Amino acid sequence: MPAASALPACPCGRTDSRRRALPYAQCCGRYIDHFAQCPAPDAESLMRSRYTAFVREDAAYLLATWQAAHRPARLDFEPGTRWLGLQVRAHLPLDETHAEVEFVARQRDATGRAHRLHERSRFLREQGRWYYVDGKLI
Template identity: 80%
Template sequence: MSPSSASALCHCGRTDQRRRPLPYAQCCGRHIDHYEGCPAPDAESLMRSRYTAFVREDAAYLLATWQAARRPERLSFEPGVRWLGLQVRAHLPQGDDRAQVEFIARQRDATGRAHRLHERSRFVREAGRWYYVDGDLYG
């Protein structure tokens, strides 16, 4: 099943009120596939959609959602990486236009070794749209 099909579960792991995983099309797919018309409504949603974009190796979306002053010229993806899951630990709004999101993303590299990315990311809202700024890595 294609990751963008309406019934495929979203990679970010977000659930509804009944704790059922949301389909990609109702979750991050709204923001990734319809970037111009459906921006992420908050920093956590942007962070989740960026995780999903990493899983899908969607460099265009990742670059478009990176604050211009901090955006790299290009992105490359490590061959053979398999993303295993995302845990959001905290969403910390800091006024109307700034927020931090702490998360742990798990992955397995091409050799089979498991890795954890534990980060507190900073986000800013500019002209009504949220952008990733940078983050601090933990252990």
């Protein structure tokens, strides 16, 4: 197996204790690629994996991790969008089943115009699995 530094970095930008980027397989990949067996352990990990799923245009994962009462019927991606980075500003566990994550995600659209998405997202834990509920733009 290649050294961790030789593997592709996870798009979410999470780092290890030495501030080295974690590889996709050791970070969000374990939740996205093994959804049934490996749920995200907390709201921040779920939010990071959802960002990575947007980068990878993985609608199935995004819909599966959306809380059922708030889940859209379908999800479309804007052609030509490039995600540029994620910064988690805060992870706020509210109780055993509720949490919020504030983040800034940067992207560039097909015309080359840059955008920032600054959101405080709400998460709900049901039957041992975290789900995205909704978000408020900041």
